[in-house]
Amino acid sequence: MKKLLHTLxxxxxxxxxxxxxxxxxxxxxxxxxxxxxDERFSVVYVSAKLFSLMKNISVPELQSDENADNNDLIRYLxxxxxxxxxRTNDTPLQFYAEAKSKIDTKLYEILMTVREKAGKNTEFxxxxxxxxxxxxxxLLLSGSPDEFVLLSFIGNLNLDxxxxxxxxxxxxx
Numbered sequence: 001m002k003k004l005l006h007t008l009x010x011x012x013x014x015x016x017x018x019x020x021x022x023x024x025x026x027x028x029x030x031x032x033x034x035x036x037x038d039e040r041f042s043v044v045y046v047s048a049k050l051f052s053l054m055k056n057i058s059v060p061e062l063q064s065d066e067n068a069d070n071n072d073l074i075r076y077l078x079x080x081x082x083x084x085x086x087r088t089n090d091t092p093l094q095f096y097a098e099a100k101s102k103i104d105t106k107l108y109e110i111l112m113t114v115r116e117k118a119g120k121n122t123e124f125x126x127x128x129x130x131x132x133x134x135x136x137x138x139l140l141l142s143g144s145p146d147e148f149v150l151l152s153f154i155g156n157l158n159l160d161x162x163x164x165x166x167x168x169x170x171x172x173x
Contacts, residue, residue: 096143
């Protein structure tokens with residue numbers, strides 16, 4: 001009887017555990033898919049397949065020692081499995097509030113929050129695997145009277161690499 005219970009209980013609980021793990025990703029997916037065809041939004045979606053193709057590009061000019069920046073870019077792309085961006089200027093604060101209510105940000109760790117007097121709110125959040133500590137998602141939510149932006153990077157992300165690459169890009173401009 002004990003063996004039967006030890007077998008049946010995990011089988012019974014597995015769907016609930018799986019649903020709890022994917023609930024927030026599903027909330028972002030649902031939010032994104034709800035507005036992907038809405039003309040009020042600018043939309044960017046880069047699939048996991050495109051990132052995997054980009055990782056496998058074999059262009060000698062991109063992978064030479066002389067092009068260290070390109071080598072860094074290829075290394076940074078290795079962990080990214082997807083990118084989603086929604087942006088609108090139509091009732092942006094309403095969309096920001098809606099996103100905050102539909103996406104359970106409690107499942108994320110706040111990296112940075114910026115609140116300005118002009119009503120602009122920006123949050124950088126990460127979602128990490130509890131066991132490995134690897135970053136699974138980098139989420140940006142930004143709302144102001146002028147613009148709403150939701151940006152989500154998904155994959156096994158290395159924040160140190162992303163930070164170095166972002167600094168390199170900003171110093172080039």
